[in-house]
Amino acid sequence: MQPAGVAPLKVDIVKKTFRSAEGVTIDVLRGLSFEVRQGEFACLLGPSGCGKTTTLRILLGLDREFSGSYQLPEGSPKRIAAVFQEPVLLPWRTVEQNVRIALPPRFKGKDLDSLFEILGLTPVRSLYPSELSLGLARRAALARAFATEPSVLFLDEPFASLDERTAGRLRRLLMTVWAARPTTVLMVTHNLREALLLADRIIVLTPRPARVLGTFDLRLSREFRDTRTLDDLALEFHKRFPDTE
Numbered sequence: 001m002q003p004a005g006v007a008p009l010k011v012d013i014v015k016k017t018f019r020s021a022e023g024v025t026i027d028v029l030r031g032l033s034f035e036v037r038q039g040e041f042a043c044l045l046g047p048s049g050c051g052k053t054t055t056l057r058i059l060l061g062l063d064r065e066f067s068g069s070y071q072l073p074e075g076s077p078k079r080i081a082a083v084f085q086e087p088v089l090l091p092w093r094t095v096e097q098n099v100r101i102a103l104p105p106r107f108k109g110k111d112l113d114s115l116f117e118i119l120g121l122t123p124v125r126s127l128y129p130s131e132l133s134l135g136l137a138r139r140a141a142l143a144r145a146f147a148t149e150p151s152v153l154f155l156d157e158p159f160a161s162l163d164e165r166t167a168g169r170l171r172r173l174l175m176t177v178w179a180a181r182p183t184t185v186l187m188v189t190h191n192l193r194e195a196l197l198l199a200d201r202i203i204v205l206t207p208r209p210a211r212v213l214g215t216f217d218l219r220l221s222r223e224f225r226d227t228r229t230l231d232d233l234a235l236e237f238h239k240r241f242p243d244t245e
């Protein structure tokens, strides 16, 4: 038995199907099983359309039509946070209000200065979402997620459709804020280099119906993951998973 407070995220989805508009059954997940240890940063990497977002939706409780089970880490489901590709911010609230509105009652009045500072949001605390660039809006969504001190954080391609420079900056900010407030993270991506840069472990999925093809452990400290090292890691990864893009 796991000691209290160190339960992993456990996923055991036996089957998930969708029915298309024409009535055809689409097998999306089949025998998808994996664990993410407490405090671990794991990436779910798989080809487009293999079922990554579907998996996150199930874990978030947004889709209950599947067979199988999952177990959230200790403290969830109340302390669960998610950041999606589209930063869902309330347009009539300021950045600060958008973050505060997500806080549980016991965090009311919480000091958010250092979180805003780390994420470079201090100058835009009182701006409205329509006044933000996409990069800033994504940072506000990250601030909102971390402010709740989640026991598990789900990220669904949070840096997609950003220019590479902005995405790179946000990845570094994510690492800084996660290092200051470590939590169990499951991040969906189809960007191998992003996964190699950020993850402790990459969970590689097959094409649809998705199951785990294998896992790739990254034991090297993130500070040493420079461009050259990432090239070497990508080579090593492709040797192990030759059919992965």
Ligand SMILES: Nc1ncnc2c1ncn2[C@@H]1O[C@H](COP(=O)(O)OP(=O)(O)OP(=O)(O)O)[C@@H](O)[C@H]1O
Binding pocket: 018, 019, 020, 026, 028, 046, 047, 048, 049, 050, 051, 052, 053, 054, 055, 190, 208
């Ligand atoms: N509500 C739905 N009804 C029918 N089919 C769906 C539904 N949602 C997803 N699908 C199908 O399920 C499959 C998996 O979709 P999902 O969005 O989970 O993939 P993904 O791995 O996240 O893809 P991407 O990397 O492109 O975002 C796709 O073929 C998709 O078309």
